[in-house]
Amino acid sequence: MVRSYISKRVASFGYAFNGIAAFVKSEAHAKIHVIATLVVIAAGCWYKITKVEWLFIILAIAVVFITEMLNTTVEKMMDHLSPDYHPNIKFIKDVAAGAVLIGAIAAAIIGAVIFIPYIFPNAINL
């Protein structure tokens, strides 16, 4: 009983990791996010950003990936259910894309507020 519960949970983790791998493999946006994430992590290590700054960076990375992954699932679901043009599909896809945009803008602001003072120490203090 306990064993089957644990093996089911382990399998669920496997499916979730498969989902991340499938997303990165199939979506061009995902590859760009992975490269951007690696650049940001390298910059964070290089400038030795603080613990709190790391927390914001991790949150920003997560928001970008989560919104992009949910947007991709919404797009795939809509294309599967209704490949033809429909105003409701337009609404659903546009709202999902809007969520991605909000996440990306928030991440860009967080990145700028954290890294600009490190990159340009003499610039205005953000």
Ligand SMILES: Nc1ncnc2c1ncn2[C@@H]1O[C@H](COP(=O)(O)OP(=O)(O)OP(=O)(O)O)[C@@H](O)[C@H]1O
């Ligand atoms: N079946 C449809 N019915 C109505 N409008 C649609 C439909 N498919 C796409 N659209 C419109 O086209 C926009 C782009 O849709 P699409 O699925 O191509 O997303 P995308 O952002 O270009 O995705 P990706 O670049 O990840 O393939 C949608 O936001 C929506 O406005």
